[in-house]
Amino acid sequence: DVKVTQSSRYLVKRTGEKVFLECVQDMDHENMFWYRQDPGLGLRLIYFSYDVKMKEKGDIPEGYSVSREKKERFSLILESASTNQTSMYLCASSLRGGVQETQYFGPGTRLLVL
Amino acid sequence: AQSVTQLDSHVSVSEGTPVLLRCNYSSSYSPSLFWYVQHPNKGLQLLLKYTSAATLVKGINGFEAEFKKSETSFHLTKPSAHMSDAAEYFCVVSRMEYGNKLVFGAGTILRVKS
Helix, strand or coil: CCCEEECCCEEEECCCCCEEEEEEECCCCCEEEEEEEECCCEEEEEEEECCCCCCEECCCCCCEEEEEEECCEEEEEECCCCHHHCEEEEEEEECCCCCCCCCEECCCEEEEEC | CCCEEECCCEEEEECCCCEEECEEECCCCCCEEEEEEECCCCCEEEEEEECCCCCEEECHHHCEEEEECCCCEEEEEECCCCHHHCEEEEEEEECHHHCCCEEECCCEEEEEEC
16 A cells, blocks of 8 residues: 655644655655645645656745655745645655546645744 | 536535535546545545546445536445545546646535434
8 A cells, every 4th residue: 555654743833933844655656746725725736746856836836845855755845934824734646647647645734833 | 717616515414315426627638537535634535536438437435426528527426325424525637738737626525414
């Protein structure tokens, strides 16, 4: 079974802090994704990566950056956390990037920014 | 432009009765369509996917969905609801014109009454 793990289930941070969310997958997948989930909005793509050191912006990249130094690990960085970044963050991975590819999701990190 | 619309934000059924969760999509090309389920405080799990093979797709836990191109619909059904089906369900489309990225509907929360 594919396993996608996220470093924290819950995080509480203060406005202006730098925040790191870590994601690890154990199935040698090429593609990794970061989404945020808000009630009534579904999931929105923040960034994705199709290879080590490669990244592309998703639909809502403002205020975020990412890092992929190793194939199995994809980090989301909030450079200066703000209250409007309070949300659930979900990481996903897929073997390849085709239209039919299934994405496998981690359990999520619920971030509260005070 | 909205690519996938889930027609009900909440659906309530009694245990043992049929479930219908409605989804419409917009697409100029043949899309891939998915249904994911999210149980409380959990990540998303794939229920089923349509990839231009059979139009009636069977998934896990007794769920199925039918791709109807003429109606641009991909409704999710189950003959008999179980208490464990209570969760949030997401209809998702993957389209080439979006770079094969997933676009999520806003979600439907299914409540199952005993």
